[in-house]
Amino acid sequence: MLNINELKFDQNGLIPAIVQDAKTREVLTLAYMNRESLKISMEKGLTCFWSRSRQELWLKGETSGNYQHIVSITADCDRDALVVLVEPDGPACHRGTVSCFNDSVWESDERKAFSLEALMKLIEGRKTEKKEGSYTTYLFEKGLDKILKKVGEECTEVIIAGKAQDKAETIYEISDLTYHVMVLMIEAGISLEDIHDELASRHVIDKKIKQEKMTGNK
Numbered sequence: 001m002l003n004i005n006e007l008k009f010d011q012n013g014l015i016p017a018i019v020q021d022a023k024t025r026e027v028l029t030l031a032y033m034n035r036e037s038l039k040i041s042m043e044k045g046l047t048c049f050w051s052r053s054r055q056e057l058w059l060k061g062e063t064s065g066n067y068q069h070i071v072s073i074t075a076d077c078d079r080d081a082l083v084v085l086v087e088p089d090g091p092a093c094h095r096g097t098v099s100c101f102n103d104s105v106w107e108s109d110e111r112k113a114f115s116l117e118a119l120m121k122l123i124e125g126r127k128t129e130k131k132e133g134s135y136t137t138y139l140f141e142k143g144l145d146k147i148l149k150k151v152g153e154e155c156t157e158v159i160i161a162g163k164a165q166d167k168a169e170t171i172y173e174i175s176d177l178t179y180h181v182m183v184l185m186i187e188a189g190i191s192l193e194d195i196h197d198e199l200a201s202r203h204v205i206d207k208k209i210k211q212e213k214m215t216g217n218k
Helices: 035-044 116-128 135-142 144-163 167-188 192-217
Strands: 015-021 027-033 048-051 056-059 068-075 082-088
Touching: 027 035, 027 048, 027 082, 035 048, 035 056, 035 068, 116 135, 116 167, 116 192, 135 144, 135 167, 144 167
Parallel strands: 015 082
Antiparallel strands: 015 027, 048 056, 068 082
8 A cells, every 4th residue: 555655746735636436437527635635535435625726625525415435546657646436425526417527529430438338328218218210119118028028038049159159149149138138127227336236245245155165164
């Protein structure tokens, strides 16, 4: 673990802190810390910054309730910038948006970023704002039984491809299954965060079981 004294603060005694959602890795905001705000952040487990405009300490969420619970703080190789992973209680931006980074400046047509979160939003949009000719909208219109039938069919396709040890086909079928499961999730009101939290809890349980086995073997 680095000591605060090993970090490189600028001529104003500040160091930039890039705040990311610990679960989604979405960049929430860029703020600045001084030694005091960094110490407070570490002591409280909540992000505390130095406001350059107000020239005062700023505990994120103190007035809005949108606290950011710190998971970890990591310095870059030059030790003059920080990445702060957090679990936010609410929006990071004063505009009420999840992230402060919302205004697109440029995007490559060939290299557009893909994320499961973006796909979930697209699928959800096909349910709330039905699009004519959309297969996803068709599934929602047919209802739960149709969606479940497709999930079952895709499960079978994954098994067949996996049994044949055809890697390319297995990837293709798993992708189909993933999409249809996500449609089911939207239909059932289940979020990616719900699945993330469930898997995270199982990981903890798995570690405990391993520890118990190791203890029992002694």
